[in-house]
Amino acid sequence: MKTLPAVDVVIVGGGWTGLLMAKELGSRTALSVVVLERGGPRKTVDYADDMDELDYAVRLRMMQDLSQETVTFRHNLSERALPLRQHGSFLHGAGIGGSGEHWNGQMPRILPDCFELLSRSTAKYGAKRLPEDHSIEDWGITYDELEPHYSRVEVLVGVSGKAGNLRGKQMEGGNVFEGWRSAEYPTPPTKTPYFSTLFRDAAKVLGYHPYPTPAATISQAYTNPDGVARAGCTYCGFCERFGCMIGAKAQPTNILLPVIQKRKNVSIRTGAWVRRIVNEATQSGGKARGVTYIDADGEEIFQRAELVVLASWTLNNTRLLLLSKIGEPYEPATGKGNLGRNLTHQVYFPAATAFFEKPLNRFMGAGAAGIRINDLDGDVFDHSGLPFLRGGTLEAVSLGHRPIANFGVVPHVVKTGWGSEWKKAGLHYYDRTGNIMFYGEHLAYRGNFMDLDPTYKNGLGDPLLRLTLDWRDNEQRMAEFVTSKTVEIARAMGAKEVTSFPGLRSYDATRNQSTHIQGGTIMGSSPDRSVINPYLQHWQVSNLFVLGASAFPQNGSANPTLTILALTYRTADAIVDRYLKSPAALA
Amino acid sequence: MYIDRQLAGPWGRDRHRYTRGPFEENAAAEFGYQGKATPQQIYRQGLRDLKGFDQLAPTGQDEKLKQIETTLFFSLLRQNTIEGMFCDPMHGGNIDMVGWQLIGFPGPRMSNYDDVDKHFGEAFRPKPASLSLVTGHKVIPSEDQE
Numbered sequence: 267m268k269t270l271p272a273v274d275v276v277i278v279g280g281g282w283t284g285l286l287m288a289k290e291l292g293s294r295t296a297l298s299v300v301v302l303e304r305g306g307p308r309k310t311v312d313y314a315d316d317m318d319e320l321d322y323a324v325r326l327r328m329m330q331d332l333s334q335e336t337v338t339f340r341h342n343l344s345e346r347a348l349p350l351r352q353h354g355s356f357l358h359g360a361g362i363g364g365s366g367e368h369w370n371g372q373m374p375r376i377l378p379d380c381f382e383l384l385s386r387s388t389a390k391y392g393a394k395r396l397p398e399d400h401s402i403e404d405w406g407i408t409y410d411e412l413e414p415h416y417s418r419v420e421v422l423v424g425v426s427g428k429a430g431n432l433r434g435k436q437m438e439g440g441n442v443f444e445g446w447r448s449a450e451y452p453t454p455p456t457k458t459p460y461f462s463t464l465f466r467d468a469a470k471v472l473g474y475h476p477y478p479t480p481a482a483t484i485s486q487a488y489t490n491p492d493g494v495a496r497a498g499c500t501y502c503g504f505c506e507r508f509g510c511m512i513g514a515k516a517q518p519t520n521i522l523l524p525v526i527q528k529r530k531n532v533s534i535r536t537g538a539w540v541r542r543i544v545n546e547a548t549q550s551g552g553k554a555r556g557v558t559y560i561d562a563d564g565e566e567i568f569q570r571a572e573l574v575v576l577a578s579w580t581l582n583n584t585r586l587l588l589l590s591k592i593g594e595p596y597e598p599a600t601g602k603g604n605l606g607r608n609l610t611h612q613v614y615f616p617a618a619t620a621f622f623e624k625p626l627n628r629f630m631g632a633g634a635a636g637i638r639i640n641d642l643d644g645d646v647f648d649h650s651g652l653p654f655l656r657g658g659t660l661e662a663v664s665l666g667h668r669p670i671a672n673f674g675v676v677p678h679v680v681k682t683g684w685g686s687e688w689k690k691a692g693l694h695y696y697d698r699t700g701n702i703m704f705y706g707e708h709l710a711y712r713g714n715f716m717d718l719d720p721t722y723k724n725g726l727g728d729p730l731l732r733l734t735l736d737w738r739d740n741e742q743r744m745a746e747f748v749t750s751k752t753v754e755i756a757r758a759m760g761a762k763e764v765t766s767f768p769g770l771r772s773y774d775a776t777r778n779q780s781t782h783i784q785g786g787t788i789m790g791s792s793p794d795r796s797v798i799n800p801y802l803q804h805w806q807v808s809n810l811f812v813l814g815a816s817a818f819p820q821n822g823s824a825n826p827t828l829t830i831l832a833l834t835y836r837t838a839d840a841i842v843d844r845y846l847k848s849p850a851a852l853a
Numbered sequence: 854m855y856i857d858r859q860l861a862g863p864w865g866r867d868r869h870r871y872t873r874g875p876f877e878e879n880a881a882a883e884f885g886y887q888g889k890a891t892p893q894q895i896y897r898q899g900l901r902d903l904k905g906f907d908q909l910a911p912t913g914q915d916e917k918l919k920q921i922e923t924t925l926f927f928s929l930l931r932q933n934t935i936e937g938m939f940c941d942p943m944h945g946g947n948i949d950m951v952g953w954q955l956i957g958f959p960g961p962r963m964s965n966y967d968d969v970d971k972h973f974g975e976a977f978r979p980k981p982a983s984l985s986l987v988t989g990h991k992v993i994p995s996e997d998q999e
Binding site: 314315317318319320321324325326327331332333335336339341346348349350351352354457458459460463498499500501502503504511624625627629630631635667669670673674683684685693696697721722723772773774775776 | 863864867868869870871872873875877880882883884885886887915918922931935936938939940941943944952953955956957958959961962963964965966968969970972973974975976977984987988990992994995
């Protein structure tokens with residue numbers, strides 16, 4: 267093993283959080299910063315000719331190569347976990363920019379009460395109303411504390427949208443249920459494609475409060491405070507699973523990388539596969555000495571560092587801490603330990619598929635060109651008499667209808683999935699079909715967690731991460747309730763036929779249900795119940811910070827990227843303003 | 854032609870699938886395909902079982918397909934047929950963009966800015982163009998790269 271001289275900071279992972287931290291530390295300090303990314307390099311021009319559905323959206327060219335590493339999955343302790351041999355319920359990206367390259371660019375804020383979910387739900391409904399086996403937690407910060415950082419990210423990205431709550435004043439046309447915001451969105455909402463206008467108009471008639479999806483696929487040219495200029499979106503419809511050919515969709519490669527490349531104190535190494543964080547035992551729990559990785563030539567390297575920032579993807583953050591034996595692994599039987607607990611996904615499904623008489627021209631759109639309602643989110647609506655807590659967002663997004671993915675979706679009257687009748691219906695309905703999607707809050711439970719798999723290994727011989735995950739009554743009942751409401755909306759949109767979601771049964775690892783996975787290294791105000799403190803600093807190893815959605819105590823229904831980046835900004839401030847002056851525990 | 858190229862390429866050879874054992878061939882559908890056989894091998898066996906298919910009359914062919922419609926081979930064949938019908942022509946399917954013309958999909962377009970909020974309720978059908986035509990250069994598909 268080759269040992270490299272110590273740098274000030276080593277960052278594991280070159281996605282959204284790793285590169286935002288690199289940009290902040292590189293710009294605001296003179297520290298030497300090294301970013302280690304196990305995938306390959308990427309640059310914006312790579313996407314000039316990527317608009318090929320087969321290679322990118324079906325064969326999933328931008329995702330992690332599962333032949334080298336995947337995760338295993340089981341529903342509960344009594345099942346044997348099996349590896350997810352092909353991509354399914356979530357799509358994690360590889361290479362510089364990570365999943366931030368192929369995302370849709372939806373940037374809603376999380377509702378204020380989500381950050382205090384345990385205390386507020388208990389106060390309002392009593393502990394008995396919470397699911398019996400829940401492990402819900404407060405985040406250790408409040409919405410008010412995070413608000414300035416939300417605004418900073420929106421300005422960095424140039425998010426397009428319409429405020430619904432400007433400093434406490436309700437604004438018509440925005441999301442009237444959102445938390446207060448200190449400023450209007452930096453750019454106006456995106457254009458609204460036809461299918462989404464049908465949803466908007468029907469929702470209004472039914473008394474809901476539709477608003478345009480906050481979008482990182484920006485509506486007009488924008489230059490951010492770093493001087494990074496981007497063009498406005500052209501609605502080509504190639505966002506989800508693609509990089510943006512013109513850079514209108516904010517991606518780490520187009521808003522962070524250009525700044526980082528000007529900083530001589532930051533370097534990025536690709537093909538650097540981190541295997542362990544090297545931790546030296548001390549009385550307080552430990553001190554990170556750096557990381558070991560396999561470089562692009564297959565050589566094992568020990569990169570010494572004064573400060574380690576773990577910024578790989580949600581699931582891999584937990585896995586690397588488990589492999590490095592940092593922190594106490596969670597045991598579901600006893601409830602002891604915190605590392606790996608509170609694995610949550612998102613209750614994401616097509617609540618209604620609507621079939622129309624008129625064509626919709628659905629090839630035009632953008633990943634975040636849509637209309638949403640939050641009337642059924644969080645605690646916005648009255649849950650008394652309902653058999654579940656919380657809720658989620660409904661959205662009609664026009665993200666670009668891809669033919670291979672969408673051909674052959676036909677109304678229930680067609681009974682077969684092949685043959686001449688099906689083909690005829692498929693051709694007719696191809697451009698007359700739209701899904702209304704639900705993004706629901708997934709609560710945390712004692713039985714949903716992560717640990718290391720005892721059987722399956724990755725390409726380097728290290729154990730895979732094992733997910734133990736299933737839905738509970740709360741999600742299933744929420745899905746049922748929301749589905750019936752959504753069918754009403756679809757009918758009001760003028761749909762001639764509507765197929766409703768058949769219901770959430772056990773967790774299906776083959777059904778794509780967003781890449782919004784949280785937990786494992788959760789944040790909180792007490793080391794007894796969390797892995798990292800509210801500054802995302804490890805409770806026992808104070809020179810280790812852990813970024814990303816692995817910090818979320820539970821899913822917050824809203825798409826997570828904005829919140830992930832806001833928390834990263836807050837941590838960057840804490841490191842620059844406080845930690846560097848006095849390297850110690852910040853909380 | 855399209856399917857031959859896919860089977861010969863990285864997908865047909867399971868280049869990116871997790872193929873370490875042990876294999877649990879009888880796993881529930883919720884775990885996804887857990888078998889050892891690659892798409893190439895699944896096709897070889899499936900076609901062997903369909904021997905004489907081309908000699909059958911259309912009704913006999915439908916009968917035969919009905920018998921295998923729950924098999925993994927059939928689901929791959931169905932999926933690959935849809936892919937071949939609607940992929941970019943560079944992959945060897947969708948010749949002359951006939952598939953796109955049937956469903957009114959124009960292929961990749963650099964900009965729909967002026968049209969995305971117009972044509973409500975009526976078909977807007979720009980002339981289809983392939984990725985190479987749109988970008989002005991030859992694009993090499995992944996099956997020819999890996």
